[in-house]
Amino acid sequence: MANVRIDENGVAKGVVFEHTAPAVHRSSVTAADGSDPGASSAGVDTAGYEAVDFDLDVTLGGTDPLVEVAPIYFDTTADAWFKGESAFFTASGRYRVRAEARGAITYLKVVALTGTSPTLDLDAWASLT
Secondary structure (H helix, E strand, C coil): CCCCCECCCCCECCCCCCCCCCEEEEEEECCCCCCCCCCHHHCEECCCCCEEEEEEEEEEEEEEEEEEEEEEEEECCCCEEEECCCEEECCCEEEEEEEECCCCEEEEEEEEEEEEEEEEEEEEEEEEC
């Protein structure tokens, strides 16, 4: 039998849209990540959900700054992280990056920070749908 979600009364749910409250995922990030996280516990466990929304508050400085972020997914069989599709930002602002996680442990990685004397301040919150 397929994995069925059950409501508080023990009744199988049909197709529903559920959204969790945002929780801090990363705070005060000022540089690109040098490597993948050492443990899967750093990621967001999306078991039972299709996607994770990362809400970002990005402050960029310097000349022609560009920040690249990407969701990475932990594969327990391979015991390794795999990179998803990147998003690129060239201006300060608030952005949403949606990652189709389908139950995987997911982490938002800062892949690159480029430009002339670029500066970065990034905060990320995660919510599940």
